[in-house]
Amino acid sequence: MASLQRIVAATSSAAIRLAAFVFLRWIPGHHFVPLVFTSLVVYLSSITSLTWGSQPRTRQTNKSQTDKNSRKPVADPAQTGDSVFKTLLGGLPHAKSRWLTYTTVVINIVLTLLCFDFLTRGYLFYPNDDISFSRIGHVSSTTANLVFREPDTAHLPVTVSYQETEENSGSWYEQGMVYSLDNSTDFTVAVTLDNLKPSTSYRYSLSNNRSGTFITSPRPKSPEASRLSFVTSSCLKPNFPYNILSHPLRVPGIEQMTDVLAKLPKLLRPAFMLFLGDFIYIDVPYRFGSSMSHYRSEYRRIYSSPSWSYGSAENRAIDLPWLHTLDDHEIENDWSQGNKTSPYPEAADPFIHYHVAANPPIPSTPFAEPHNVTYFSFTNGPASFFMLDTRTYRTEPAQEHSTILGHAQLQSLLTYISTPEQPGIHWKIVSSSVPFTKNWHVGTTDTWGGFMNERRTVFEAMWRAERDLGVRIILLSGDRHEFGATRFPDPALNLPSNELQPNSPGLGLHEFSVGPLSMFYLPIRTYRQTDNEDVTVKYAPQGNSKFGIIDIVDDLEDVDPSAEAPVPVRSSVLTYSLYVDGAAVWKYRLSVPLDQDPVVHASLSDSAKASRLPSGRVLEDNIPELGLGIAIGAAVGRVPELAKWALGKSQDVYFDLLERLQKAERLS
Structure with a gap:
């Protein structure tokens, strides 16, 4: 023994x-x-x-x-x-x-x-107190937001200049000079380059030897404004999975994304990265502190990563404009304590200086004091965007009056949804750091699944907008370290059960939730459809690096491919391409008809006629559905749900037995 x-x-x-x-x-x-x-x-x-x-x-x-x-x-x-x-x-x-x-x-x-x-x-x-860097944030047709950090006073003042990259004259335009930088902003400053030309490639240069490139967005209503490509993801952590030979600040997912984008045709190169939260992980793998200096140091470390300059000079990740939303690991796991409770103020400081300063403008109707607003809205080509903040204003989830947006942001979002778009804009894209779907059955209350009343209010406004405004609404989210495509059919369509089956394309609001850009993933399957409200389109949990590329372009599209004689119609077509570990594994297409005539309308199915929008369809699917590992992961993923069900049943039996005993005692 x-x-x-x-x-x-x-x-x-x-x-x-x-x-x-x-x-x-x-x-x-x-x-x-x-x-x-x-x-x-x-x-x-x-x-x-x-x-x-x-x-x-x-x-x-x-x-x-x-x-x-x-x-x-x-x-x-x-x-x-x-x-x-x-x-x-x-x-x-x-x-x-x-x-x-x-x-x-x-x-x-x-x-x-x-x-x-x-x-x-x-x-x-790598505390990187002396890091100097620059990056581009939001770019419009005439402006570009630039953020840079320079802690060395010997380089002050910093002159900011720019020129068109295709100019041969070598003439530079001076935007201005920054005379002082101090610790109040962690030695960062935001500068807006203005008086730019639409659809034009520029390079900028700082007198402290920092430089980069960017392309302005097209002029609204111009022919170029019918096309837009951008990339979206969330969640990154340097040197994970761990490699002892790797630089501790290397981010493999950024490098994989850089390789993918470099291979795309120039016409399909993304205009920006829509990054949906968890840019830093203050509490993973271990929280060393909660002071402002700790949060600032995490941002400095990420921006010190050699992965930003990986690849050729023409395809560096640092030259891709990045737009940011806030999520919990930039504050504290599953944060829901508002914007006054510590450590939110300490966490918000560097997020504002490093990210908000370069983000798009706030909505025209924010319903709050502008300096207190951390949600954003902008237009680029055929789409308008509303970037939600689902952390700053939320209350405790799963309560009667729980809110994930707060009153002001909710009213601003509802106003955005119900407002008709300018001619040429056919898509409203709403981004959230956490998923809208309740199909994830672990940590559900940290998502919109913990705020179902508010979700219903938002969805009803979106369904109404799709029926009345002639636009299509797309939901983008991150957080889960997995990919899930979900559709939310409008109850007014009364879709038959065969159009509500799991793993099927079809009608409804569509959400694409993707992550991580570079982080862990769970082999335990926690996503599945349980009702007809949230219909699974596709689920892909594997991969330490996942991102989506969205491409919108005017094209001829069969509005009802299932018909005996499909009719091609000029449409604004959105294609979502999912990349896992550097390879394209799934593609999905949605469209908005632009010149639908009565003959075409008569050829549509009843559900398509009611929605005025064609069904989505899968173009490519290389994601495995079966396998022993997937089956085991799915079984393990149901353990928490089964345990909760068993506990509930046990409580029901206990209280039923107690009631019977009390009744018998009263009778005796």
């Missing part, structure tokens, strides 16, 4: 190895940090006792006999059952070989050191 010390040694060794694997390659959760280090202390104590504590203590008079005894095993191998396999994999000492014992001990120590390296190398050795 194994001794207690051997059981402790084997258990602590298994804890180190399993926790280290999960921490470094699967999920860098903060719970694993104390588990690994505590397990190592327990393991070293028990292995020391087993290896040296049980040796004979009687004094040896014969030196040769002493040397001989020192090489003896502690116990008989036949009694302990020692083997090379058990020693190296189980972490137990070997009775015959000290070398094997030392090797298995070193394995556990090295695994712990790797965890320590992942945890601290970036934090300790």
